[in-house]
Amino acid sequence: MLRVTVELLPGGREASRRAIASACITRVTGGMSPDYRVVLNEEFVEAAHEGEVRSYPRWAAESIWDFVVRCVLGGLTKREELPPRPSALAIPLLEDGRVRYVRLDDIPPRARAAFRASLYGSTVPFIAAAEGETAYAWDWLDFLHGRRAPRAP
Numbered sequence: 001m002l003r004v005t006v007e008l009l010p011g012g013r014e015a016s017r018r019a020i021a022s023a024c025i026t027r028v029t030g031g032m033s034p035d036y037r038v039v040l041n042e043e044f045v046e047a048a049h050e051g052e053v054r055s056y057p058r059w060a061a062e063s064i065w066d067f068v069v070r071c072v073l074g075g076l077t078k079r080e081e082l083p084p085r086p087s088a089l090a091i092p093l094l095e096d097g098r099v100r101y102v103r104l105d106d107i108p109p110r111a112r113a114a115f116r117a118s119l120y121g122s123t124v125p126f127i128a129a130a131e132g133e134t135a136y137a138w139d140w141l142d143f144l145h146g147r148r149a150p151r152a153p
Contacts, residue, residue, distance in 0.1 A: 001026045004068055010149065019043075025053075025071045033057050038075040044113035044150075051075040089144070093137045096127050100137035103130055107140075115143050117150035 006021040021042040028035045033055040040049040051074035053067075061067055070080045077083050091106050104112055119135055127134050142148040 002068075004072075023068070023072055023075065025068075028052070032059075036071060036074075038071045040072065040075040042110075044110050044117070049075040051078050053080065091140065093140075094127075094130070096129060099125050099127075101125050101127055101130070101134045102137055102140045104133040104135060105131070114150045115140065118143050118148045120151045 002023075002025040004023040004025070005019050007017045008020050009017045021040070024039045024041075026037045026039075028037050036053045036056060038049075038051045038053065042049075051071075053071050053074045056067060056070065073080050073082060089108070089111065091102055093100050093102060095101070104116065107115060115135070116133075119139060122139060124133070124135050139148060
């Protein structure tokens with residue numbers, strides 16, 4: 001088995017590092033061009049991505065990174081093709097006349113989980129007309145710009 005781990009080092013500090021994602025790559029068949037099973041796990045994503053890479057010529061690639069990238073793609077897309085680049089988040093900033101806010105339901109699930117973790121211990125606005133959870137717009141913008149990191153409770 002091959003495990004690839006992605007670590008975050010806040011401010012470049014080794015002592016603060018933490019794993020935020022991993023790929024477990026397991027050989028399923030033998031031979032010169034074996035098949036592999038891939039399981040991708042990621043912080044703030046509950047369900048793992050799974051896939052496979054079939055008939056990979058083990059010793060033909062110039063770099064292990066060719067194999068790793070194909071395995072990651074196999075786990076994400078079920079193909080050895082790069083999906084389209086995601087577009088920037090366009091979450092509406094709303095206003096109720098006194099405060100600007102965002103609705104957490106408008107934020108995609110992975111970003112919402114990380115943003116929610118960054119709000120731990122913070123106050124949030126109560127907007128009577130808004131459905132669901134809300135957060136101050138400045139907290140959302142700080143999060144997007146990397147000035148507000150997820151925190152563990």
